[in-house]
Amino acid sequence: MIKTIEKYPVLTLLVVVLLVMLPGLGHLKVTIMEARNFITAREMLSDGNWILTTMNGVPRYEKPPLPTWITAMFGGMFGIQNVYVLRLPAVLMVWMTGSFTYLFSKTLTGNKRNSLINGLIAVTSFYVIGIVVEAPWDIYTHGFMIAAIYYLYKALKSFNIWNLVAASLLIACSVLSKGPISLYALLLPFLIAYAIVNGIKNKFLVKSILVLLVGLAIGSVWFIYVRIADSETFMKIATVETANWSSYNVKPFYYYWSFFIQSGIWALPALVGLLYPYMIKRVKLKKDYQLSLLWTIFAVVLLSLVPEKKSRYLMPVLIPLAINTGHYIFYIVNNLGKIKSSVEKIPIYFHFGILAFSAILFPLIAFIFFEEKMLANSTAFLIYCLGLLISGSFMCFFLCFKVGTSTLYSSIISFIFLFVTAIPLNPGFTNQNTHYKSISNLKSEAAKENIPVYSLDLISPEMLWDYGGIIPQIPELNQRYQMPNVERFGVLVTDTTLITAGAFNKEYTIQHKETYDINFGKYGTRKHKPRYVSNYYIFQRGLVKNIDNGN
Structure with a gap:
């Protein structure tokens, strides 16, 4: 091989x-x-x-x-x-x-x-x-x-x-x-x-x-x-x-x-x-x-x-x-079999030893802490865990018998299995947000109702990507927004105070329709970032009937 x-x-x-x-x-x-x-x-x-x-x-x-x-x-x-x-x-x-x-x-x-x-x-x-x-x-x-x-x-x-x-x-x-x-x-x-x-x-x-x-x-x-x-x-x-x-x-x-x-x-x-x-x-x-x-x-x-x-x-x-x-x-x-100095051996055995034991013990540790995720995709994790056990065991064997080349290649294989096993288990890659709502359907829904969609403030690139198209930003000139010349339109805004402050009260009826939240981080924690949240309002030209800030 x-x-x-x-x-x-x-x-x-x-x-x-x-x-x-x-x-x-x-x-x-x-x-x-x-x-x-x-x-x-x-x-x-x-x-x-x-x-x-x-x-x-x-x-x-x-x-x-x-x-x-x-x-x-x-x-x-x-x-x-x-x-x-x-x-x-x-x-x-x-x-x-x-x-x-x-x-x-x-x-x-x-x-x-x-x-x-x-x-x-x-x-x-x-x-x-x-x-x-x-x-x-x-x-x-x-x-x-x-x-x-x-x-x-x-x-x-x-x-x-x-x-x-x-x-x-x-x-x-x-x-x-x-x-x-x-x-x-x-x-x-x-x-x-x-x-x-x-x-x-x-x-x-x-x-x-x-x-x-x-x-x-x-x-x-x-x-x-x-x-x-x-x-x-x-x-x-x-x-x-x-x-x-x-x-x-x-x-x-x-x-x-x-x-x-x-x-x-x-x-x-x-x-x-x-x-x-x-x-x-x-x-x-x-x-x-x-x-x-x-x-x-x-x-x-x-x-x-x-x-x-x-x-x-x-x-x-x-x-x-x-x-x-x-x-x-x-x-x-x-030179693995020729090295005599104990001091020189320390970094070698520490590097390969840590990797070998990580590969062998990782399936057990992962099952203890991530049992639900592993059982949800049991076939893949079973293959990965077997790969970890086999490659880690071989690495230990080759390291003990000082077979340098085989130890190295076993460590590469162990790393591959460790990496692909750990990625799905990483909490940062799993959606933990119970308030999660994608914005991906808004474009088609607005098109069906013939409602153009704009933004008042900056929309995060991740939100724009999820939306699937261009969202023009309403320009501001001399501290006054240059509103689009249409009777009815949608507005996305991250900072809801721009709506609730009342700047548009005399001209538009404003209705809060939806809150889009594409955070993966748990709601209420530091990982839940405001820039991944956007509130969607419908603006109708005419006297104000209702202002709903989404609360």
Whole structure:
């Protein structure tokens, strides 16, 4: 089995990604970032806004359109309301990230097994998986960039015009996915690390600058077009986005120092892999290890220089960190039976031991705390639990007998079963709101009654996505709402005081029809967020007969 796994590494990575991500893909609630992407994709298909992108009919130029184009194409083929399908491109980008991590590592080290380990670490790292739904643009921009780095590295080793072309086009794709973010967070630290380890030569400068300039030129076409076609809106958005870098979500310089934790199950090996004095005596490919270590460190340092910081911004660091951690894991695989030092054994047995016992004990713990959920889907959970028991037991067996390769692959299988078992049990992914009411039927119901629907204040992107269409916002001018010129219409509002304050009493009869609540969090708790609640009123032009605030 091990020979088969290592014979087809790219296929192995695809199988791992699909096994980890597909079973829980439909359980996850649409996040705010996903909703923005999906709404823009929907309006590309419905209104043809492929270049001058919109969200709720309003220009949205904060993010470049390439990921949304891909999402829209999948939506056009398989259904724009099918969230499972709309997430598939991002899942495939995780595979692409892992595959090019493998290919780059193979070109770097020449060792197929070591490179596969690096790829497996990348696709099973916590935030590489989580970023798919938390910020779908990120996996695109960094996935394209690691592919660009692979071709650039090949071009730096030996001249080939097609490697330079591929690197330039992939850089362009990265820029068209989220601007220059990955240039700064992934490519620049790689170039700095490469220059330190291998020295600066003329061919290095010429090729790197050429690829960078061509990639930037192609990737900037959309920005230039929008800047010309809708200059005023573009500049307003650009000003806000730029200001956020220095004034929004500002964190101290050391905020990212615990970056290795974001690799999830690989946190401890990742930390050990960063210990240069220990590692340099144990790795055979010392220059390759130095490159991955410096690449990781420079990526963290450069990100730390930016005042605006969020945990998910660390996602690109996990790519060089996976390669760096792979050096340590490869050392363990080859030397598990030879390591004599008790101190050196502690992190090894702690890492694999914790994972093995978690796999074995998780079914029992899950049944004690989540009996009702497990019995509701007993067949699937039975399969998952058997998989956990078998893979965890094998891991213990191989670890006891110091079979490094089998221990590693058993740990990957255990992680897969742990992940797919835990996702449906997570309270955050289960609807606990007894007041839950979807807004998805309002559009068709209002159309049947020939009632146009508007909003008074901002409607959350998640609510807009659930609604299934555009909800125009009633404009406000000189502290007075410019009401639509129709006799009867619907109004959605999050802040009900805008209705109860009496601003419309002299002109309209107002009737509260429904409260839409798309929270999954339990009503009355902190997880129940007001922005996921919208009250629906019918406005009828004429004298006030009734004002119902829904209480």
